[in-house]
Amino acid sequence: MILFLVLNFGFIALGIAQFASEREEFSTPLRSFETLWEMLLGSMIESGDIPSSTWSYNALIMVYLIFYNFFIFMYVCTRIHTRTHVPKYERYT
Helix, strand or coil, X not given: CHHHHHHHHHHHHHHHHHHCCCCHHHCCHHHHHHXXXXXXXXXXXXXXXXXXXXXXXXXXHHHHHHHHHHHHHHHHHHXXXXXXXXXXXXXXX
């Protein structure tokens, strides 16, 4: 949680430094936090003629991304478990 807050604060400061004069979404630290939180949850701010969030309109893509993250998580957990709990001579037999 502390790592999340430190990283999020860095992104808030970066957003304010770069976009505060141009975008209303980054005008204050609270608005920047709200914008970054919404982006973390999957929404994108509009940027010109074509909406930036068109990639997330398709529900199949969202389901694919959720399953992809799940399988990567399971793979990493299995690798960590194998490295820490299974003796080296039993790994390849």
